[in-house]
Amino acid sequence: EKHKxxxxxxxxxxxxxxxxxxxxxxxxxxxxRFCVSITTNNIYCQFIDDVAGRTLAATSSLSSAFxxxxxxxxxxxxxxxxxKLAAEAAKAANITEVVFDRSxxxxxxxxxxxxxxxxxxxxxx
Numbered sequence: 583e584k585h586k587x588x589x590x591x592x593x594x595x596x597x598x599x600x601x602x603x604x605x606x607x608x609x610x611x612x613x614x615r616f617c618v619s620i621t622t623n624n625i626y627c628q629f630i631d632d633v634a635g636r637t638l639a640a641t642s643s644l645s646s647a648f649x650x651x652x653x654x655x656x657x658x659x660x661x662x663x664x665x666k667l668a669a670e671a672a673k674a675a676n677i678t679e680v681v682f683d684r685s686x687x688x689x690x691x692x693x694x695x696x697x698x699x700x701x702x703x704x705x706x707x
Contacts, residue, residue: 614677
């Protein structure tokens, strides 16, 4: 009789991928970790200094800058805007170089849109 492998839900798989990525990358004050997190309704971006364990700058689809135009949704277009806002927030905090943390998500769709928009607006990673 064949034994079925236990099914692991997507959430756990993503968490495991994220942990694997986190073993390799860590943010410093000079080069913080640009962490992107996507939930069902929102997208969050933070710049984290893992050495001191503090967030240096952050933005999300809940921020007033994002909500300035009520047509903005946390979809692909919203992600592009968020990448731009993230780059601006980073600039304001004197951050030019980051390590990109896709948090176990595929580098695709919204995650990719954020990364590319941030690069276009002067973030190096």
